[in-house]
Amino acid sequence: MPAKSTLDVRDDVSQLEAGLDALDTPIVTTDRSPFARVIRAVWPPIVALLILLVVWQIAYMLQLKPPDVMPGPADVWTSLSNSFTDGTAPTAIANSLKRAAVGFVVSMVIGTVLGLLLAKYDFFRRSFGPLITGLQILPSVAWVPAAIIWFGLGNAAMLFVVIMGATPSIANGIKSGVDQIPQLYPKVGRMMGATGLAQIRYVVLPAALPGYLAGLRQGWAFAWRSLMAAELITYSATLGLGLGQLLETNRTLSDMPGVLATIIAILFVGILVELCLFAPLEKRVLRQRGLLGDKL
Amino acid sequence: MSSSLAVAVTDRKSVAVADVASSTRDASVQLTRVTKRFDGNPEIPAVLQDVTAQFSEGEFVCLLGASGCGKSTLLSLIAGLDTPTSGSIETPGGRTALMFQESALFPWLTAGRNIELALRLSKVPKAEWDAEIERLLKLVRLDGHRDKRVHELSGGMRQRVALARALAQRARILLMDEPFAALDAITRDVLHEELHRIWREEQLTIVFVTHNVREAVRLGERVLLMSSRPGMFVRQWEVDVSGERRIESPEVATLAAEITEDLRREIRRHAR
Numbered sequence A: 001m002p003a004k005s006t007l008d009v010r011d012d013v014s015q016l017e018a019g020l021d022a023l024d025t026p027i028v029t030t031d032r033s034p035f036a037r038v039i040r041a042v043w044p045p046i047v048a049l050l051i052l053l054v055v056w057q058i059a060y061m062l063q064l065k066p067p068d069v070m071p072g073p074a075d076v077w078t079s080l081s082n083s084f085t086d087g088t089a090p091t092a093i094a095n096s097l098k099r100a101a102v103g104f105v106v107s108m109v110i111g112t113v114l115g116l117l118l119a120k121y122d123f124f125r126r127s128f129g130p131l132i133t134g135l136q137i138l139p140s141v142a143w144v145p146a147a148i149i150w151f152g153l154g155n156a157a158m159l160f161v162v163i164m165g166a167t168p169s170i171a172n173g174i175k176s177g178v179d180q181i182p183q184l185y186p187k188v189g190r191m192m193g194a195t196g197l198a199q200i201r202y203v204v205l206p207a208a209l210p211g212y213l214a215g216l217r218q219g220w221a222f223a224w225r226s227l228m229a230a231e232l233i234t235y236s237a238t239l240g241l242g243l244g245q246l247l248e249t250n251r252t253l254s255d256m257p258g259v260l261a262t263i264i265a266i267l268f269v270g271i272l273v274e275l276c277l278f279a280p281l282e283k284r285v286l287r288q289r290g291l292l293g294d295k296l
Numbered sequence B: 001m002s003s004s005l006a007v008a009v010t011d012r013k014s015v016a017v018a019d020v021a022s023s024t025r026d027a028s029v030q031l032t033r034v035t036k037r038f039d040g041n042p043e044i045p046a047v048l049q050d051v052t053a054q055f056s057e058g059e060f061v062c063l064l065g066a067s068g069c070g071k072s073t074l075l076s077l078i079a080g081l082d083t084p085t086s087g088s089i090e091t092p093g094g095r096t097a098l099m100f101q102e103s104a105l106f107p108w109l110t111a112g113r114n115i116e117l118a119l120r121l122s123k124v125p126k127a128e129w130d131a132e133i134e135r136l137l138k139l140v141r142l143d144g145h146r147d148k149r150v151h152e153l154s155g156g157m158r159q160r161v162a163l164a165r166a167l168a169q170r171a172r173i174l175l176m177d178e179p180f181a182a183l184d185a186i187t188r189d190v191l192h193e194e195l196h197r198i199w200r201e202e203q204l205t206i207v208f209v210t211h212n213v214r215e216a217v218r219l220g221e222r223v224l225l226m227s228s229r230p231g232m233f234v235r236q237w238e239v240d241v242s243g244e245r246r247i248e249s250p251e252v253a254t255l256a257a258e259i260t261e262d263l264r265r266e267i268r269r270h271a272r
Helices: A006-024 A034-061 A073-085 A088-120 A122-137 A140-151 A155-179 A184-192 A196-233 A243-252 A256-288 B071-079 B111-121 B126-139 B155-168 B185-202 B213-219 B250-268
Strands: B009-011 B027-036 B048-056 B060-065 B086-090 B095-099 B171-177 B205-210 B222-227 B232-238
Touching (some): A006 B155, A073 A088, A088 A155, A088 A243, A122 A155, A140 A155, A140 A196, A155 A196, A184 B095, A196 A243, A196 A256, A196 B111, A243 A256, B027 B071, B027 B171, B027 B205, B048 B205, B048 B232, B060 B213, B071 B095, B071 B171, B071 B205, B095 B155, B111 B126, B111 B155, B126 B185, B155 B171, B155 B185, B213 B250, B222 B250, B232 B250
Parallel strands (some): B060 B205, B060 B222
Antiparallel strands (some): B027 B048, B027 B086
């Protein structure tokens, strides 16, 4: 039997390799169409919503409580659509969103710096770490009285409360994001010549992104909650009307459908920001890294 | 015409090892009395003790040894990720790149972008990136996989991208820390072939750490045996690489058996 020429052997290897590559490559399932995906994601919450509405309507019709204390879905709907047509709701939503967004962005800057310090410097972590986690637990509404005394009844006070509410979550988010980076990545980064800022930009930040996004998401939730609490208490005629103030106005007028309509508006703004901003962002990042599995 | 593996053996304690043909080849890595301790306590044996060695330009060296012999530490030192307690390390052969058992590719980047990042950090002019990425992917036979994410690649493919990335760092000295240990046997065989091809084509110096004796004999021009606690070179074998060498060849098996016997003796020394 003649010995194989080197060329044959090389051919063998490249074919074997191509075969292995084809067999070993993980099979990536093709996504459903975007439309089908949206339908699949949307219909279960709609079912839940319908069930709640039916239960509510039944309770209303049974007259368990007087109608002025417990209005039916139809009354609340009317109130909600009225407040949209007369412009109060859009104004309040815009004002609140603006305050929350400004507070969130400031929190993001402060929280990111704090988080990186926590992740990088052991002494800082051991000294200030527990304090920052403590602040995360502290209901930020507790800052409202102090904020009013310091900053007066105004936007500054509300901004302060929002920042105190959102910053700790964001700081802890990026800290745990950095903590979870596999040790090899910074090593490889240094090997490639990434030191100092280049290391942070090209290795640390992208590697910590999933944890960071989770922190931002939680930070947004805290910002929105803190703002509502602050707006509810910080009430003044000179201040732009926010959703919290609208809620308080409706309470003083004993306008129960108005109160419920405002609560629903607050809930939906929160959900909308989550659905339109954070959920897609997080999903995209996780999907890119193959961390999402077959979930939607 | 069985090509027997000619073997030159040095057999002394703590030998200063050098390529037999070193007179004709320039040094790529020069270790001079390198000692590494991780704590100041002189009672505890050093991780590496007085290691002196020379690896030549374009040489393929395999380091063998039991756990704790400081193989990985030695690679980190050569890579410049760590500094020796005493002694000196020079790499006149050029830049080094370190590869691990895991590919350590960045999962937030595609295969192509991983290579691109190495080019960017190595200050390669932007205009050359595209062609260079294509060339490197072709070299590791992964052209057409440029836009794949890391999780879409198999283990063997990931290591090939990691190899391409190492070359993108303009590395002339490749330090490999058990890079194929987590792969199945057939994939490993193929990667042995490919690594040899790329080593020849790119004329790299390769320092390859493994605990697999056959792998060391299959790949290396020179196999160095290290002792543990303190880590030092105790023996070396020159392997004739002119002929066709497969992991299942009888010559490989014979030499591997001999080296394994030495390795076992080395490990038994630590029994109490």
